[in-house]
Amino acid sequence: MNIQEIAERMEKLDNWSLEGNSITKTFEFENFKLSLEFVNKVGEIAEEMNHHPDILINYNRVKLVLITHHAKEITEKDFDVAGKIDLIEKKV
Numbered sequence: 001m002n003i004q005e006i007a008e009r010m011e012k013l014d015n016w017s018l019e020g021n022s023i024t025k026t027f028e029f030e031n032f033k034l035s036l037e038f039v040n041k042v043g044e045i046a047e048e049m050n051h052h053p054d055i056l057i058n059y060n061r062v063k064l065v066l067i068t069h070h071a072k073e074i075t076e077k078d079f080d081v082a083g084k085i086d087l088i089e090k091k092v
């Protein structure tokens with residue numbers, strides 16, 4: 001994807017950031033248990049789509065980093081996964 005395509009797709013996401021060659025978002029929850037519930041739901045999406053984010057859990061915060069690892073760059077798949085993650089965030 002070129003930078004213009006990435007910028008257009010970033011506008012459609014909810015508070016994701018472009019960091020180098022990846023897109024990231026930090027989610028905040030009331031407690032650790034809710035953070036884990038969210039991560040498990042992210043895991044289900046990742047398995048379903050065969051596209052796995054890097055995940056950092058820090059008590060009530062979860063940072064997700066999406067990049068297409070084999071391509072070493074952002075692809076459509078990253079945005080597809082991010083969109084699905086945004087939908088589950090509202091349900092946790």
